[in-house]
Amino acid sequence: TNKDGLPINNHSELYFKLTDGTTVVVAANSTTGSATATAPDNVYVGTNAPVVIAIDAVSGADAWKFENLNLDKTPVSTQVTDEPGTPGNEGDLVKVTITADQTSVAENVKPTFTVHINTALAHDLVVTLSNNAQVTIKAGETSAPYTH
Numbered sequence: 001t002n003k004d005g006l007p008i009n010n011h012s013e014l015y016f017k018l019t020d021g022t023t024v025v026v027a028a029n030s031t032t033g034s035a036t037a038t039a040p041d042n043v044y045v046g047t048n049a050p051v052v053i054a055i056d057a058v059s060g061a062d063a064w065k066f067e068n069l070n071l072d073k074t075p076v077s078t079q080v081t082d083e084p085g086t087p088g089n090e091g092d093l094v095k096v097t098i099t100a101d102q103t104s105v106a107e108n109v110k111p112t113f114t115v116h117i118n119t120a121l122a123h124d125l126v127v128t129l130s131n132n133a134q135v136t137i138k139a140g141e142t143s144a145p146y147t148h
Contacts, residue, residue, distance in 0.1 A: 011062035039080045043092040048080035113146045
């Protein structure tokens, strides 16, 4: 019921569009609906923006039936925290490995290697090797060559 005690559930299916593009369906003759938002997941520490969603619009055959359908467009926010810190949870592993591109080389030939990561990152990753040489794996890529 509304604030005056009048029923608000005499309608066909209603569709509430949220600002993230999700649609919440309120079934015919019902007063509630729900949707699930997925929190972002990344490999970086402390870089998670909150999930912020608001009602954007309503549609449906009976959306016009209400004398004064007022959408509360005030955004709601849920903070997203990193996974590490929970016992047994080490977060999102970024594994760096190096492989030799050949099993042997002749004298005076420089061996080549490839440095790999198991997931593409949003930023460049600089890997320092045991000889202090640096290899940069560019954002969006998962490997970079190195010649010794």
